[in-house]
Amino acid sequence: MLIRDFREKDLVHVSNLVVETFNRNYNPEFYISLFERWKRGFLVVEDERGVVGVLVAAISAPKEARILLMAIRPEHRGKGIGTMLLSEFISRCFIADIKSVSLEVRVSNESALRFYNNQGFDVISLLPSYYEDGEAGYLMRKAL
Numbered sequence: 001m002l003i004r005d006f007r008e009k010d011l012v013h014v015s016n017l018v019v020e021t022f023n024r025n026y027n028p029e030f031y032i033s034l035f036e037r038w039k040r041g042f043l044v045v046e047d048e049r050g051v052v053g054v055l056v057a058a059i060s061a062p063k064e065a066r067i068l069l070m071a072i073r074p075e076h077r078g079k080g081i082g083t084m085l086l087s088e089f090i091s092r093c094f095i096a097d098i099k100s101v102s103l104e105v106r107v108s109n110e111s112a113l114r115f116y117n118n119q120g121f122d123v124i125s126l127l128p129s130y131y132e133d134g135e136a137g138y139l140m141r142k143a144l
């Protein structure tokens with residue numbers, strides 16, 4: 001298992017993983033613009049067969065990062081890969097002198113809530129009707 005920076009040739013694999021996970025079909029320019037904005041904040045995990053996970057983040061304010069999406073392929077979940085990927089991202093944040101990392105999660109996404117909780121993220125607030133389908137989200141944050 002290798003964690004590395006995103007490369008343009010990963011685009012189709014990342015896009016497929018996001019469609020599969022979140023049912024979201026973003027255009028390639030969306031990914032490329034995020035990559036251009038913060039290259040070290042766009043990570044993929046690959047095994048010998050290809051991309052199995054992705055984490056995309058942005059700098060949301062001075063010294064603050066926001067995880068925009070994180071997904072591990074369904075058949076690879078629960079094996080510690082998400083933990084590894086998030087740890088690598090947090091290390092990169094330390095190096096970049098980032099002081100806090102935030103993200104939003106659907107209130108119904110119990111496995112992700114538990115996962116982020118285990119990784120030291122706290123629920124900061126409830127975001128009513130945060131998602132397009134009307135579901136609420138939780139804003140979570142981890143201080144570094």
Ligand SMILES: CC(C)(COP(=O)(O)OP(=O)(O)OC[C@H]1O[C@@H](n2cnc3c(N)ncnc32)[C@H](O)[C@@H]1OP(=O)(O)O)[C@@H](O)C(=O)NCCC(=O)NCCS
Pocket residue numbers: 021068069070071072073076077078079080081082083084104105109111112114115116118
């Ligand atoms: C949330 C997500 C990124 C976590 O990734 P993951 O690789 O499954 O995470 P890990 O395997 O590191 O940890 C998940 C659980 O497996 C357990 N685990 C860790 N290593 C393990 C191993 N070797 N074998 C079995 N279980 C293990 C962990 O204890 C953890 O338990 P928890 O559910 O109580 O937190 C992943 O489940 C996912 O892609 N979900 C769908 C997308 C999503 O919801 N994204 C977050 C919102 S943006």
